[in-house]
Structure formats: C-alpha cells, structure tokens
Amino acid sequence: MTVTHSMKAIHLTFVAGLLAFTGASASDMDSNAAKISEVENGLRPAAAINGKPVPVHSLREEMTAMHVQGVSIAVIDHGRIAWSKGYGVSRHGGAPITPETLFQAGSISKSLTAVAAMQLVQDGKIQLDEDVNGELTSWHFPSNAFTKSHFVTLRQLLSHTGGINVHGFEGYAAGAAVPTLLQVLNGSSPANSPAIQVVSVPGSAWSYSGGGYTVAQQLIIDITRTPFEKWLQQQVLIPANMQHSTFSQVLPPELANYIAMPHKENGEPVAGGPYRYPEMAAAGLWTTPTDLAKFLISIQTAWNGGDGALIQPTTAKEMLKLVKSGSSMGFDIGGSGDDRYFAKGGDTTGFAGQMVAFNSRGEGVVILTNSSDGNALADELIRSVAAAYHWPALQTHMRSVGHVDGKKLHLLAGNYAYGDRGRFSIQVEGGHLSIKQILRPAESMYPQNATTWFTLSDDEKYVFNDDNGASGYIDDGGERVSFHRLKESELK
Template sequence: MAPVLLAAALALPSAAVARPKDAAIDAYVAQAMAKAGSQGLALAVIDDGRVAYVKTYGKRNAQGDPLTPDTVMYGASLTKAVFAWTVLQMVDDGLLDLDRPIAEYLPRPLPEYVGQANRYSAWDTLSDERWRKITPRILLTHSGGFANFYWLEPDRKLHIHFDPGSRYAYSGDGLMLLQFAIEQGLGLDLGLEMQRRVFDRYGMKTSSVIWRPDFATNLADGWDKDGKPEPHDQRGKVRAAGSLDTTINDFARFSAAVASGEGLSPKMRAEFAKAQLPITTATQFPPLQDELPPAARKKGLAAGLGVVTFEGPQGRGFFKGGHNDVTGNTWACVDKTRDCVVLLSNDVRSETVYADLVRFILGDAGAPYDWEYGDQAGK
C-alpha cells in the first residue's frame, strides 16, 4: 500500500464493524484518490437498508467544475443489475418465467430477425440451434455461451461457445438478447419499463437508459488510464448491457431499495442474490478463458441474477462493476446486514483503490476484487 493509505487502512477491519465516521471516510478517500491519481469520485454508503452517507470528491470535467451528488455519471454495466431488478419485477407480475426458453416468447426463430445488428446484436448470424435452450435465468447469469459482444469475434458473428447454462462467461450480448425477447415477445419498451419500475418508483429523477438533453447542464466527462480527458458519450439507444446514466444520489436510492428488498417479492429478492451458478474462472475477463480445475476455483463465488455473489466473513454478499475507458464503478453489498457501498468514478484509475475503499467502509466482506480486476486489484 502507498504511504500508508491512511495508516495501513487505519488497521483495516477484518469483519463486520460499525461504519467509519464520515470524517474518516473523507480522509481515506482523499488519500486513495491521491494514490490512484483520480480526478473525480462519488460515494454512497447504505446502512441497514437506508442511505446513510453520500459524498462527491474532485471534478466532473477538465474545466474543473466540481463533481456534485447530482452530477450525471455513466453507469456502464451497473445497467445490467438495474435491468435484472426490472426483469424480476416482470416475473413477479407474471409476465416472464425465468426458466421458460426465450424461443417460446419470440414470434419467430431468432436467426430470422435479419438486420437487427445495429440495435441489438447479430442474431441473424446465429445458426447454432442451442439458442432454443436459452432462458432468462441463463442470460441473467451470463451463461448463454456468447462472447461479451459479437463484434469481438474474429468473424464478427454470434457464436455459442458452450452448452447454455453450463458455465459463467460475461456477456453483454446475453443481456441484449433478453431485452430483445422482452421487446419482441412481450411488445414492451424496455426503456419505459425501467423508467416506470425503477427510476420513478425510487425517486431517481436524474437517471435514464437513454440520453436526456437536461443531463448536459451537470454532466461528468471522464479521464482514461493515462489521464487524458474524454467527453461523456450521449447514448441514444436503450441497451440493457450498459446505457444507464445516473447520479450518486439516485443510485444510492436504488441500492437502498435492493438492500431492503423494496419492489420485489421475498422470493424474487432471494433469487436476485442467490448463488445460481458457480464461477469457475480465475478472473472475470477475458470471459471465454479456460475454467480452473475444481480445487483451484474461488470458493463461494457464483453468478446471481445480474450480479455476482460471494461468501465472506460477514456471510453472503453480492457486487457489480461498471467500466469503460474513462469510467470505473463498483457496488458491493452484504445481504445479512443490508449494508452497501457504491462508488462511481469518471476516472478509470479509481478502480485501483476500490478493494481498499470497500473494505475500509464495509469491513472484511470478502468482495472478490482480485477476480473482478485481476492483476490490477489493489494496485
């Protein structure tokens, strides 16, 4: 650790402990940001299912405008968790069944949807009949068999690399396929559903999965790993894999709702954070890496629905990240105590101190950042 990162993390707590005082959090964040070279960071703490602390640090753009709790920041793949929460509400309402194949929802076979690549994925390039076995649960657990996105394939076509449901391999295209099934099979607009079921319900007034012009008045640009600034991308299409714009105030509200279970039946809330499928790889990326032998796998690490679950000193927890070249987000929760930490950053370099920050605030929860970030965890 760097010049002590606040005296060896102020003797980092090793198990469930009382939340650090606000001033101690601020001091720790300041040293962590200095260590990472981070220009902007937003933080929220959820204590027993309630928003306990929200604070922003640093700048939202290269002009030096301050990052505020209402600054619009890119949610990146945190979108996937919000999408999963939306889907589980649909299950509660009887609109979807987690284990019914998507083929039974679609009006025609998936490969017949020609020309959808610009909005969804290259469904018309898929000839593997195993797609008919794919269910919403399989897609929410990243076990559809796809690469992250079809355009990362050498031939830029969609392929199924293993039997659907048999192993975890992170896939944005999998979430996009579930969006496609919902919109084509149920005749629903996912953007409107997420607005109604999540953003309106939880008072998230400055969140959307499609660009809104009013976001421009208080918008976070970003910094890449070399410290180069980059403007915020205006995402004009709803994408379940990652088009969320939000604020730390708003995502804190969502996190509190999830921690307390507000908005889902007890059964569906349990499914959300349940260990659905063991994770068998050394790291999250690259997604299609070889599986480890059973004895070498991280014990207790599994796919939840839209999140990753883990077993730690404080019991079951779950977390989700969000990343692009200038964005580094993380959200980690302990189920039993209903405690969470949300970290949104418009500087990707912040990710190097997230493991320390989460542990300082939550105690030793066991969030597996070595698996999430690989060699970059804690550097």
C-alpha cells in the same frame, strides 16, 4: 435517437427531481463527520503482511496517484443512506463533483435490467427456465449445433451461463454512427461488435456475456412492446425514486451541466465526451451513487420480507441465488450466512464504479468515478468503508510471506503478456521482485512459496508453472487468466 413526446415528459420529471435534490442533510453530514473523515483517510490495499501495520492513504493522495478526476460515494448504514459526498471535478477546470453529478455506470446497468426481467417473471409474463426464442419476436438466436439440443433460458441470460458470445461493448464516440439494437444483435454495420450467437452448450459453463444481456434487452422490448429505456424508467427508476437516473443515450441539453465527463487512465479527457451505448441493458445507465443506493436498499428490503420493494421477497431470494462462478442473476455474490453480500462493478470509456450491499445487514456502499481506471480506487474506498463501519467482509486480507531462494529470482524476471492485450514486467530490485503494469506504479511482489507470488494492491496471485517462469496464470480469487513470458521477437 429521436426524443419522443413521452420521453420529453420523462426528462422534465427527471430535471425537476435533479433541481430539488440536495443529497444528505446537514445533520446527516454532521452526525457522520467522524466516519466520513475515517473513510476519506483510510484507503487501503487488498492485502497486507502479517505482523506489519496495514498501509493507509487519503482519498486525495490516491486520486492524484491514480489520475482520477472525480469520485462520488453513497454509504448505506442501518438500512438507509447515511451520507453521500462528491470529490474532485467533473472535468478539467469544471464544476466540482456533487451527489447530484451523473456518471455512466457501465455493467451496473445489468443489475437493473435483471430486476426488470424478474418483475416480468413474477408477473407471469415469461418463464425463467423456458426457451427465450419462443418469446422473442423481433429477433431469434441463429440455429447451430449448440442450440439444436439445448435452448437458452432467461436465467442463463441473466447469469452469464447461456454460452453466448460478446463479453462487452466498446460504445460509440461522439459523432460516430450508432447502430440500432437489431444491428447490434446481428453484428451488422455500423455495429462494432460481432453478431450475437450461442458459442457453447447453454447452461454448461459460466462465461461473462454482455451479448446475453443485449438479448434480454430485446426480450423485454418484445414482451412489453415498449422502448427499453421507457420501460426501465417506469418499472425500476421511478418506483425506486431514482430521480437522477436514465437509460436514455441522448441526454437533453438541460441535463448537460449535471454530468461528469469521461477521462482516460492517465487522467486526460476522452475526446468528444461520453460514448453512447445502444446496448442499454448491458451498459447504458446514467446515474448517481445515491440513486444506486436506493436501488440496493430496495433489494435488501425485498430479501428481508419488507413491503414496497421493486421485487417480491420470493423473487429476491431467487434472484440472489448463486448460479455459477460467484454469479447470480444480475449480481456477483460473496460471503456466507448473515455476512452474504451482492455486488456489481462496471466501466465504460472514461467511467468506472462499484456497488455492494449485504443481504441482511442493511449496509452497503456505491462509488462512481469519471475515470476508465477508477475501479482500483473504488476498491480501496470500499475497503476503507468496510474498516470504518466494521463490516465482516471486504476488508484487507492479511497474508504471510514465504521463503524463496534469492538466487532464483532472476528466473522470473522478464516481460509478460496476458489476456487479449495485457502486459506486465517483472524485475529484480534490491533482492526482491517488483511488478510494473501499464499506467500503474511499480509495486513489490511477495512470495507465498517458490511458485506463487502476490501483490498488495489487488491481492492477485501470480502462479508460475514449473518452467523457470515462462508461463503461469493470474488468480484473482475468481477467474484464472493465463500469461506467458514474451520473447524478444514479441516485444513491441
């Protein structure tokens, strides 16, 4: 990507903000010292057994166990950023993580994209429930059997209900040719993803689609006649005072010292450094937890009718309305009533993170890591924050253990496959079942009943069909993913 004169000006402003930023004040850190210590030493699993203490670990212990090199966190309390802090290092032997360290945010980018799109709706530039093909000028959805009787709307693009393919994007390694946005949309070389198209009836079902957000990226460009990264800088990042964030995929040399470097699930560095994502709307954001906390506070402000937010209160209400399968436009939705919250997670090659905030409570947290497997750690940290600040949701679930015939445990032992490439194995050890997943330590499985088992680390349920363990599905409280036991001929 060529850095234009206007982009250079944005970068200079961005760097000035970086140099001036110091994170939470010393007084903030002092007043929050007890809470910080509680969070740092209270990481806990998604589930625990009724009648037994909830097992807790320190952040240092879990970073070591999960091979996470660096973590950054910002906590929202009483409608403001209470504290922010970094842990670990940006790379092997590198600088320590600080609140100023930038990370790739992956799919968290979608939340900011959704806000930018909803700003255009509230300004009358586009209709939320009309055919987006009528607004696109540089590219259009190919006509097929699904589009002849149903059109795709902006609401559907932003809520993963447009029936659009391409779940996510791999990104492009250092030195690799990077496609233009039109090449990504058309699936033409050097794009490494298929052409984006409608593959089911729009509006009929929820199916996660980074492809839909890439169409939204082109839509914003066509309506505003402005490069996407520049428009997001002007309309979202600068107004929210996100001084340490950018959608630019070619960071200038003066920012190099402020970025974390990516790492694989085993803690090894990603060769060549960060990948680039021309699919900026879906996965292109570089940011810090502090900046994302500012973004979340702005949404909370709008929801509660305050002034100076990124969007109007009516827009916030519409945006955080549940559409399908726990999703709104730009966020995942959970809780109810005064305990309702909005959240988003994301990952790229070598980075992962989570953010969550309550609509009405003025509370939330953002966690970013420089590890492909960092979301497991982020989940534990969220539960630690929830416990320390006595949140009404997002804490460890207490589960009861059922009774099963120990003589039948061997029927469930074996090697299993799920999804595209997922594998796990189940073994009988000491009269109970244990499960081992790739790059994860083995952990015990507990019976809810004879066919349903759960784990503590993620509270996922493994539901076996009535076929002696030959097949079943994983239920994480949202999606169900089928699995089957591998035959000897399938083992590799």
